[in-house]
Each structure stands twice: as C-alpha cells, then as structure tokens.
Amino acid sequence: MNIQENISLLPFNTFGIDKNARFFAIAKTTEEVNQLLLKAKEMDLPLFILGGGSNILLTRNIEALVLKIEIKGFDLVGESDKDVLVKVGAGENWHDFVMHCIQNNYAGVENLSLIPGTVGASPMQNIGAYGVEIKEVFDHLEAIDRNTLKLRTFSSEECEFGYRESVFKHELKDRFVITHVVFRLSKTSHINAEYGAIRQTLAEKGIQSPTIKDISDAVIEIRRSKLPDPAIIGNAGSFFKNPTVSVLSFEKIKSEFPNVPGFPNEDGIKIPAAWLIEQAGWKGKRFGNIGVHQFQPLVLINYGGGDGIEIKDLSKKIQDSVQEKFHIILHPEVNFL
Ligand SMILES: Cc1cc2nc3c(=O)[nH]c(=O)nc-3n(C[C@H](O)[C@H](O)[C@H](O)COP(=O)(O)OP(=O)(O)OC[C@H]3O[C@@H](n4cnc5c(N)ncnc54)[C@H](O)[C@@H]3O)c2cc1C
Structure with missing residues (x-):
C-alpha cells in the first residue's frame, strides 16, 4: 500500500x-x-x-x-435452476465481466457490452444501453462507509436507481466506497433485441434466433461504428442525459419542429439530447483542441491537449443554446471535478 x-x-x-x-x-x-x-x-x-x-x-x-x-474477482455465490448470483470485485473492467458472463452463458448483461469503466462504478449511474440497465440484473452491493469504515450492504431498492441515477449521486454522494457488486444472471436467456439497431444488425447477418453472444457481437459492432474510441480520441461517452418533457411541452415543440423524435416513458416523452444539440447547431463544431463529435453530437471530445475547463465552458454554452431554443434544460451525465 x-x-x-x-x-x-x-x-x-x-x-x-x-x-x-x-x-x-x-x-x-x-x-x-x-x-x-x-x-x-x-x-x-x-x-x-x-x-x-x-x-x-x-x-x-x-x-x-x-x-x-482495483479489487478483482468473479465468485459464484449462489445458484438455482433459473439463475446464478455472481459477486464481482469493484475494480474488474465492466466489459471483461460481460465477456465472463457470455462465456459462462449467464444472460442479462449482453446489451451492456463494451461500456467502458469498472464494475464498482456501474451502480453509481445505473449504467444502461440498448434497452437494458444494470438495475435489471443487480442483486446487491457491498460498500465501506467512509465515515465509520464499516461494511454495508445495499439492496436494489436502497440504491434508488433511476435513469443514470442512484442514491450515490445524491443523499449518499461521497459517503461510500463500493467494493463488490452481486449480479443475478439468468441461465435461461430471455433475449432483449427490441432496440432497432440491434434488430437491424442481426437481420443483416441473417440471425433469426440470436444467442447472448450474437446480441453482444451486434452491440459491439454498433458501438464501434457510432462512438469514438477513447483510446484514440478523448471523450466520456454521452455528455448529457436525454431529457424527458411533459406531453404538453412535447406537443408545443412538435408544432414548431415537426421532426422532433420522442419516446414515451412513465414521466412523459424522452427527447434524444443528441437531436436537440444538433438542432442548436453544435454537431461537428471544433474549438481548438476540443469540440462536439461530428457524428454523435452528444459526445464532447478532446482532440488532444484540451483543458477540462474549456470542455466545461463548451458544455455550458450548449446547455444555454438548447434552453434558449427549446426551453429544455440538459443535465450532464459526466461528473465534473
Ligand atoms: C466511449 C464511452 C461510452 C460510454 N457509454 C456508456 C453507456 O452506453 N451507458 C452508460 O451508462 N455509460 C456510458 N459511459 C460512461 C461510463 O462508461 C460509465 O459511467 C462507467 O460506469 C464509469 O465507470 P468508471 O469506472 O470509469 O467510473 P469513474 O469515471 O472512475 O467514476 C465515475 C463516478 O463513480 C465514482 N466511483 C467509481 N468507482 C467507485 C467505487 N468503487 N465506489 C464508489 N464510487 C465510485 C467516482 O467517484 C465518480 O463519481 C460511456 C463512457 C465512454 C467513455
């Protein structure tokens, strides 16, 4: 140490x-x-x-x-006819964990292939992609209280998961160090191929009854074609969360912008932040060493040598212009330090 x-x-x-x-x-x-x-x-x-x-x-x-x-390890800590409980060290790489599940035929995280980062951070914002969030496979986690140094277990309910949210970003911000996460994975895979891009990729390959490996391969292919690789160009994935507006606000926006995309959820209509940012004129804009990605405007990038303050300032300008044009406040997904 x-x-x-x-x-x-x-x-x-x-x-x-x-x-x-x-x-x-x-x-x-x-x-x-x-x-x-x-x-x-x-x-x-x-x-x-x-x-x-x-x-x-x-x-x-x-x-x-x-x-x-950097706490490592995958341990099978429970098993029934239907599922398994796998306890994973917080320092394991998330994608390695997904690959471990696919090799062992444990279903549930295949749609979350190739998300960067560690297993320990996954509950922080209830990571999600392609129609799946970790709360669906989460059983519990172990964390050390930074004040008392005591180990505590959190159930899914206690984590208060929401869209890119958990209690660890709010009431319990900076209170716990997550050491292990226990996932409940299915032995009888129930494939989630609803997401349009996944369906299309599988169809192109002529796959009609996909396995979890097929889903993972499709997700990896889609992500590689859409998102900049941080090993090549600096970024932190989606910079903002997708906002949800009331049905009334959505109708108002639609009357002015008939092509606005909208996806109903329990709170109203979700509008892709990428669309709003593109409409506000930011797509592909470069300012010295930093900018907005040319294909995915939700991703802010550091071409090399960029400064965090510059990226923060750019994000504020994007927020202001989207608010001015659509009266919608974009909330960052990325944690500022
Ligand atoms: C190219 C790219 C694509 C991405 N795509 C997605 C996506 O599809 N879906 C998605 O949800 N996210 C996505 N992200 C965001 C990111 O991958 C996730 O948020 C990931 O979970 C962050 O993990 P990390 O270990 O890097 O966390 P860090 O960036 O290291 O930390 C994030 C926060 O978690 C805290 N934290 C980290 N580990 C612990 C711990 N053990 N205990 C307590 N607190 C901790 C940190 O203090 C910090 O507040 C993407 C990022 C990139 C770069």
Missing part, C-alpha cells in the same frame, strides 16, 4: 485531461480500502474514488487522495 505524490491523472481518465492528483493510491482489497481510508482520515485529506475514469471531467488538479479501486 503505497501513497504517491503529485501523480498525473492523464492515463486515468478517458477524456485525456492532464491534471494532477496531490496524493494517489491503489487499493486491491477491501482491507486496503479500509487502511487507505484510515490514512486519509489521519492525514485529514479529502478523498476522491476513481474507477476507470470514463465518466469524469477533470477541470483542476485534485487536492485530495485519489483512491483507485
């Missing part, structure tokens, strides 16, 4: 922003998390918990102990 000083976080965030951590340490076990939390208390240091750095925007040097979670 080694605490390093003044470490560049450039290799640890997918936006590729070069800011420093005043202190930096890696925890590979629950015990090491405990020891480092204790150490941070003794040194009176604020703390930032880091996973894969794929959902953060660094706007400054971090005057804190940045604690990178």
